[in-house]
Amino acid sequence: MVRATVFKFAPDVDPAPHYETFEVPLARGMRVLDVLEAIREDLGQPISYRWLCGVKKCGLCAMTVNGRPCLTCWEPAEPDMIIEPLAGFPVIRDLVVDRDAVDARLLDVDPFLHRPEDQPYRGFPEPLSGAAMRRAGTMMNCIECLACVSACPVPRERFIGPAALVQLARWAFDPRDGADRAALAVAGGIAECADCGDCTAACPAGIPVKEIAIAGLRELCIRSGYPDAGPAPQEKCRLVVPRGRDR
Amino acid sequence: MARQVDADLLIIGGGGAGAKAAIEAHDLGLHVVMLVKGFLGRSGCSIFAGNLNWFGPPGDGARPRSEAERQKQTLEFLAKYTHYLGDQEYMKNAARFTFDHFYPWLEERGLYILRDDDGAVVVDLPHGTQAWATKMGMSGQIIMDMMRKEIFRRGILVLEETAATSLLTAGGAVVGAAALDYRRGEQIVVRAKATILATGHSNYLSLRSTGTREGTAAGWVMAFRVGCALQNIEMQWYHVSDVAWPRSWMRLHLYPNPLPGTAHQTRLYNRDGELFFDGTSVPRNPVPYIMQLKALVQQVRAGKARLDGGYYTSYRHIEPEVVRGHIYQTQFVEKLGLDPLRDVIENGVTWHMNVGGIRVNGQTMQSDVPGLYVAGSVSALVTGGLPNVMYDGYVAARHAADEIRGRPLPRLDQSVVERDLARVAAYFRTDPEGRLLPAQVIKRIRTVMWEHMNYIKSDATMRRGLERLQRIRQEALPRMHVGSPSRRFSYDWIEAVDAEDMLDACELMIRFSLHRKESRGGFFREDYPITDNARWLRHIVGRLENGALRLEELPVDLRYAKPAEEVADFFAVDY
Numbered sequence A: 001m002v003r004a005t006v007f008k009f010a011p012d013v014d015p016a017p018h019y020e021t022f023e024v025p026l027a028r029g030m031r032v033l034d035v036l037e038a039i040r041e042d043l044g045q046p047i048s049y050r051w052l053c054g055v056k057k058c059g060l061c062a063m064t065v066n067g068r069p070c071l072t073c074w075e076p077a078e079p080d081m082i083i084e085p086l087a088g089f090p091v092i093r094d095l096v097v098d099r100d101a102v103d104a105r106l107l108d109v110d111p112f113l114h115r116p117e118d119q120p121y122r123g124f125p126e127p128l129s130g131a132a133m134r135r136a137g138t139m140m141n142c143i144e145c146l147a148c149v150s151a152c153p154v155p156r157e158r159f160i161g162p163a164a165l166v167q168l169a170r171w172a173f174d175p176r177d178g179a180d181r182a183a184l185a186v187a188g189g190i191a192e193c194a195d196c197g198d199c200t201a202a203c204p205a206g207i208p209v210k211e212i213a214i215a216g217l218r219e220l221c222i223r224s225g226y227p228d229a230g231p232a233p234q235e236k237c238r239l240v241v242p243r244g245r246d247r
Numbered sequence B: 001m002a003r004q005v006d007a008d009l010l011i012i013g014g015g016g017a018g019a020k021a022a023i024e025a026h027d028l029g030l031h032v033v034m035l036v037k038g039f040l041g042r043s044g045c046s047i048f049a050g051n052l053n054w055f056g057p058p059g060d061g062a063r064p065r066s067e068a069e070r071q072k073q074t075l076e077f078l079a080k081y082t083h084y085l086g087d088q089e090y091m092k093n094a095a096r097f098t099f100d101h102f103y104p105w106l107e108e109r110g111l112y113i114l115r116d117d118d119g120a121v122v123v124d125l126p127h128g129t130q131a132w133a134t135k136m137g138m139s140g141q142i143i144m145d146m147m148r149k150e151i152f153r154r155g156i157l158v159l160e161e162t163a164a165t166s167l168l169t170a171g172g173a174v175v176g177a178a179a180l181d182y183r184r185g186e187q188i189v190v191r192a193k194a195t196i197l198a199t200g201h202s203n204y205l206s207l208r209s210t211g212t213r214e215g216t217a218a219g220w221v222m223a224f225r226v227g228c229a230l231q232n233i234e235m236q237w238y239h240v241s242d243v244a245w246p247r248s249w250m251r252l253h254l255y256p257n258p259l260p261g262t263a264h265q266t267r268l269y270n271r272d273g274e275l276f277f278d279g280t281s282v283p284r285n286p287v288p289y290i291m292q293l294k295a296l297v298q299q300v301r302a303g304k305a306r307l308d309g310g311y312y313t314s315y316r317h318i319e320p321e322v323v324r325g326h327i328y329q330t331q332f333v334e335k336l337g338l339d340p341l342r343d344v345i346e347n348g349v350t351w352h353m354n355v356g357g358i359r360v361n362g363q364t365m366q367s368d369v370p371g372l373y374v375a376g377s378v379s380a381l382v383t384g385g386l387p388n389v390m391y392d393g394y395v396a397a398r399h400a401a402d403e404i405r406g407r408p409l410p411r412l413d414q415s416v417v418e419r420d421l422a423r424v425a426a427y428f429r430t431d432p433e434g435r436l437l438p439a440q441v442i443k444r445i446r447t448v449m450w451e452h453m454n455y456i457k458s459d460a461t462m463r464r465g466l467e468r469l470q471r472i473r474q475e476a477l478p479r480m481h482v483g484s485p486s487r488r489f490s491y492d493w494i495e496a497v498d499a500e501d502m503l504d505a506c507e508l509m510i511r512f513s514l515h516r517k518e519s520r521g522g523f524f525r526e527d528y529p530i531t532d533n534a535r536w537l538r539h540i541v542g543r544l545e546n547g548a549l550r551l552e553e554l555p556v557d558l559r560y561a562k563p564a565e566e567v568a569d570f571f572a573v574d575y
């Protein structure tokens, strides 16, 4: 059996959040998401949660499981679980959070290819090598599930966050792009990154967020003449304020 | 009272078809509003598209191919892919669009089609029929992420987590839609000069299916209710190579198709470890899916596999660089603690795509009802294929723009609006007798479809299925309740609406299936195991007349490709 203790809260009708515990039979290879589905479909117990694809593509089923951000279609069910909404986001109802503010930041990094004027597109397929696209290709595995944003300890007011930086890196690493991506990284507060690596640990797509996305952007910033974007991990640790859940 | 929003053009659905239509229409100067049941570009099946049809391009240095040859190959592929029921003129135009527009439009905006280190596009060997965006399995996700951002960049109004619940008519034309924003718990009325319906496949109707939870056939049913014809909806395309477990991963295709950068394809083994399918062993076979299904039926009949498991996909014979470097799916295998280079992965059949859908004009995407265009896999034109659905969206937007330019907003018929809003509002009830969550009812419906309308079926099983669905309608629908008085993110509420739509769709589908007395491609009847081109190479078309379904048969477009045989043993033909 799987025992799942689930956070429940409908802010318009419930006086306060509470937890309910459910038991469902453990199925073969069961994911956390499968447990939630079984609670509704087999036990007839209502819980609100968001999911669409079930195979790590829509990026919408991230929640906090046993204290850690995870994509629930990806991670296996454990015998005893506490399932809560993705930490650091306002709760709409039960396990559903409001992603809008963070989703908007993903657009702040100008996530579009800007070809230099003297290198216009000349038709498909354009000259491009796999080797030159390798780093950008790794960034394209990002499904914007925001698990990294939930894991990131740096306050959001000063820092655009790891997911947006991965999106920025995707274009910065693309040899076809001519936009000033370093300026966007600096404006997004890349210097605030604490270099803790919690983003990499949380990423269900296995993207080395700290090691490749952020480090690569920092290199670019330095090359582009923004010396203060580089890492200073020891100093940064002091700046990190442990953030409670905004619910 | 419902909130009212006005638009030149309403687009229902945020997959490839809806997204492409929105961009095109906006760029033509229309005020566009989108209703998306899930999230724009993150819902529906478009994110699943793994392979992109390639067949070219003509004059590619590595594999020279003439325009005529490419056209011929594409048509042969698509004709067999649709079991010869596809509209061939449409397929020809869509194939041309794939080259002239789909690839260049996306690549210009930054799409990365996988290249090798020398810059050649990575294709399957030796024919070069497919291409991939970064990896096999990722193409649709990446393309739809681009589309999502292109739409937001344009400032198009997108109402996400908002499902259309009915098409609104006035004076015999569609003038918009009623919708439920289930995130906010609010009903909405959208009034528009024209509407494009792009709600995707109806592929959440069976217990094992590849569709996402929005694939509840709302598009078919909404269109049918306002007078559109449905065509060939009995032609359900099942898929053999989907993982048997865990449950949420059943939409993970372990494609039988050509793979990137190799001449090998995956292999299937039965319960006893005997090889029973390898796409490369079927000569000149453009549709491994269908051949796989036929092979599986024979294994099931021999007791060597089940539809829900007991057979396995293997990547063992494929080059490790391909398995590790180019295939998204294998990380899932590893996550289960298996080694894709050594172990096999258990599979089960899924209810996958629909060959049929809403009948439309293949040149304009117009339906039979004025004001309503239909694009993408919800129509009877498209079986699958992200490039094709984008073609539909593109064409629908252009024709709609031509039609409505300069026209005033239509008047709503308030009695129709009130009736539709009231129907949906009535599902928000917390205390009926013997309460059932809508999710429980939906599971019952899907179970009936799995048990009685699976790939192997007959008159007897289907009639039994129909009876069980009727019982659900009588006994379970009235007991549905929403699990909480909160209207915020009440997925229960929209699922209650879905349950009724699903029942309508499933019953229609069984009636169409009982009518087709043959077996063809994705449609197999044990009681009629022949492919009968002489009698049944016909569209089955049904519409609502005086409150009842009226079925008729209409001719099929065979202008470019036709099957050689009049009547054949179902297992002997490759379509």
Ligand SMILES: Cc1cc2nc3c(=O)[nH]c(=O)nc-3n(C[C@H](O)[C@H](O)[C@H](O)COP(=O)(O)OP(=O)(O)OC[C@H]3O[C@@H](n4cnc5c(N)ncnc54)[C@H](O)[C@@H]3O)c2cc1C
Binding pocket: B012, B013, B014, B015, B016, B017, B018, B035, B036, B037, B038, B039, B040, B041, B043, B044, B045, B046, B047, B048, B049, B050, B051, B052, B053, B140, B162, B163, B164, B165, B198, B199, B200, B201, B210, B211, B214, B215, B218, B219, B251, B252, B253, B352, B353, B375, B376, B377, B378, B383, B384, B385, B386, B387, B389
């Ligand atoms: C598992 C799988 C693998 C596939 N592999 C490939 C492949 O390799 N290559 C390929 O080319 N094609 C593939 N296809 C097929 C292809 O992805 C689809 O046919 C195509 O992308 C469908 O596009 P669409 O826009 O018609 O619908 P979808 O992408 O399904 O979009 C439908 C949209 O409508 C919305 N919607 C539904 N109901 C409502 C409502 N009532 N109100 C408002 N919105 C609504 C949904 O939320 C969604 O946004 C695959 C499909 C699946 C399921």
